[in-house]
Amino acid sequence: MNSFEIIVVVLxxxxxxxxxxxxxxxxxxxxxxxxxxTRFALRWWRIGQLGPPIRGRSSKLAWTRRLKTxxxxxxxxxxxxxxxxxxxxxxxxxxxVVLILLPLVVDGALAFTAPIERRLATPYVNRARxxxxxxxxxxxxxxxxxxxxxxxVVLAHLLAGTTQVFATPASFNxxxxxxxxxxxxxxxxxxxxxxxxxxxxxxxxxxxxAWCPPSIAVITAIGPVHLERFGDEGAIVEAKSEILDGAxxxxxxxxxxxxxxxxxSKTRAGQRVVRVSASDQNADVAVVxxxxxxxxxxxxxxxxxxVDRLSSAPSNAACALAxxxxxxxxxxxxxxxxxxxxxxxxxxxxxxxxxxxxxxDDTFNSNPAGARRGLATLRAAGAANGTKVVVTPGMIELxxxxxxxxxxxxxxxxxxxxxxxIVGRTNSGALEAGGRGTGxxxxxxxxxxxxxxxxxxxxxxxxxxxxxxxxxDHYP
Numbered sequence: 483m484n485s486f487e488i489i490v491v492v493l494x495x496x497x498x499x500x501x502x503x504x505x506x507x508x509x510x511x512x513x514x515x516x517x518x519x520t521r522f523a524l525r526w527w528r529i530g531q532l533g534p535p536i537r538g539r540s541s542k543l544a545w546t547r548r549l550k551t552x553x554x555x556x557x558x559x560x561x562x563x564x565x566x567x568x569x570x571x572x573x574x575x576x577x578x579v580v581l582i583l584l585p586l587v588v589d590g591a592l593a594f595t596a597p598i599e600r601r602l603a604t605p606y607v608n609r610a611r612x613x614x615x616x617x618x619x620x621x622x623x624x625x626x627x628x629x630x631x632x633x634x635v636v637l638a639h640l641l642a643g644t645t646q647v648f649a650t651p652a653s654f655n656x657x658x659x660x661x662x663x664x665x666x667x668x669x670x671x672x673x674x675x676x677x678x679x680x681x682x683x684x685x686x687x688x689x690x691x692a693w694c695p696p697s698i699a700v701i702t703a704i705g706p707v708h709l710e711r712f713g714d715e716g717a718i719v720e721a722k723s724e725i726l727d728g729a730x731x732x733x734x735x736x737x738x739x740x741x742x743x744x745x746x747s748k749t750r751a752g753q754r755v756v757r758v759s760a761s762d763q764n765a766d767v768a769v770v771x772x773x774x775x776x777x778x779x780x781x782x783x784x785x786x787x788x789v790d791r792l793s794s795a796p797s798n799a800a801c802a803l804a805x806x807x808x809x810x811x812x813x814x815x816x817x818x819x820x821x822x823x824x825x826x827x828x829x830x831x832x833x834x835x836x837x838x839x840x841x842x843d844d845t846f847n848s849n850p851a852g853a854r855r856g857l858a859t860l861r862a863a864g865a866a867n868g869t870k871v872v873v874t875p876g877m878i879e880l881x882x883x884x885x886x887x888x889x890x891x892x893x894x895x896x897x898x899x900x901x902x903x904i905v906g907r908t909n910s911g912a913l914e915a916g917g918r919g920t921g922x923x924x925x926x927x928x929x930x931x932x933x934x935x936x937x938x939x940x941x942x943x944x945x946x947x948x949x950x951x952x953x954x955d956h957y958p
Contacts, residue, residue: 494577498560501581504533505588506553507543508956513656514548515682516593521710523585525958529907534956539929541954548599556591563587603658610664611693617668619648619675621694622805625687625725626702626735627718628849629801630655630678632794632826633702636802637676639823640816641809645673652827655680660690674809681721682711688724698808699729700801704738706887707849710879719744730754733804735797737761756804760796767807769800769820775862779817781807786817793825795855828952830859838943840864845952848877850887854894856950861898865944870899873933874950875957876909885912892916899948901925901940903933907958929955 505519512518526533543549560580567576580587614621622637624630634649641647650663655678668675677694681687701722704715712718719740726732726748736742736757745755759765768780772788777796779786781803792799799820806816825831828846835841840863844856853874860870872895876888888909893916895902901923904913910926917924927933930952937947 610661623696624700627705627707629702629798633798635826640806647674649676700733758800767804769796840946842948860948864946868944871901873903875905888912889916896920896922
């Protein structure tokens with residue numbers, strides 16, 4: 483090697499380590515899904531930046547056993563690729579090429595380690611299976627494009643007065659998380675186990691149900707969530723419907739025509755189907771919104787009266803109520819308890835700051851239906867003459883619909899709020915395009931911290947702010 487090549491190789495080593503730290507952090511934040519690192523690299527390169535910060539504000543690199551394994555495999559693959567390319571391109575060019583291809587190499591390491599990690603998790607899954615057999619609770623499994631966690635929280639509340647119930651914490655809804663929840667939290671005497679089940683593709687929920695088989699299965703909603711992975715909503719229906727196979731009772735939100743059709747097919751197959759709705763009082767269970775946050779409940783077509791407060795979307799409440807009835811909770815008791823159900827964390831939680839600003843925390847939402855509900859809640863928040871502000875990075879993982887949905891959200895925001903604070907660059911172009919010409923004041927800030935500072939500096943008593951969705955800083 484000449485002196486120039488030596489300099490390139492020597493400088494390339496720390497550059498590679500620093501760059502690898504960025505993409506390993508992305509891999510960790512994206513649940514170690516192969517392909518996710520390259521997808522994020524393209525996002526960052528598209529805006530002219532090398533990648534996310536090495537040390538994240540919201541998602542620092544955690545050197546877990548799994549990440550150490552991934553890093554070790556990446557080092558081996560990286561060195562091998564450099565050696566192979568050096569033989570034909572020279573060492574300096576090989577170092578630069580592999581540095582550019584580093585996200586692909588990390589994704590290759592993710593693909594290589596995926597079956598290894600699955601095998602390593604199998605003993606924990608087997609232990610969870612045994613725990614379920616020993617405790618023998620009635621298993622309720624809940625899935626959906628959105629509304630899973632809110633439905634789970636409401637259902638646990640409805641059951642708590644009559645039976646011992648355990649629900650998976652937070653969003654422990656994949657293979658490892660579900661097994662961990664069972665092994666750490668399912669205790670003898672538990673009568674009902676409520677399991678939230680998520681999926682990024684076909685076969686994942688079927689795998690969960692193979693060792694955690696539900697007696698009652700719920701699909702809350704179908705929507706354009708995770709379209710980047712699924713491709714289209716038909717694939718989402720197919721993947722989510724795996725939860726119904728083998729269940730004795732299927733609870734379906736038939737406001738979605740696709741779930742109504744699915745319910746008809748399950749009825750023909752001999753399964754019991756409970757149809758719920760947020761609009762049709764003739765459904766088996768209906769929870770229909772009324773004025774000022776109230777709702778009216780129908781069970782089997784009978785008017786059960788009004789609930790003065792709902793903590794979740796009416797369709798989620800209807801799903802939870804239907805399951806509670808199937809598990810023997812008296813109808814009047816279940817309807818009465820709906821009014822005292824807690825709000826799931828970061829899903830339209832309302833609070834008033836010391837300065838008198840009404841704060842709506844909807845930071846765990848990233849779907850069009852949830853965003854519309856957030857705006858409807860903001861409309862009624864604060865004083866009539868108060869300033870209303872929406873803080874958002876926009877909605878993600880909507881595939882080809884991302885730009886149109888974010889533009890539409892900005893236009894709808896203009897009907898409710900005076901200011902739209904756009905956080906980051908991920909959806910800034912779409913949000914600005916949707917808000918332009920509507921009279922909405924558009925303010926762009928680099929991160930959530932800057933948005934909070936703006937709100938504190940500009941809003942006061944009687945004003946209201948909606949924090950709609952939040953993204954960790956591995957997003958641009």
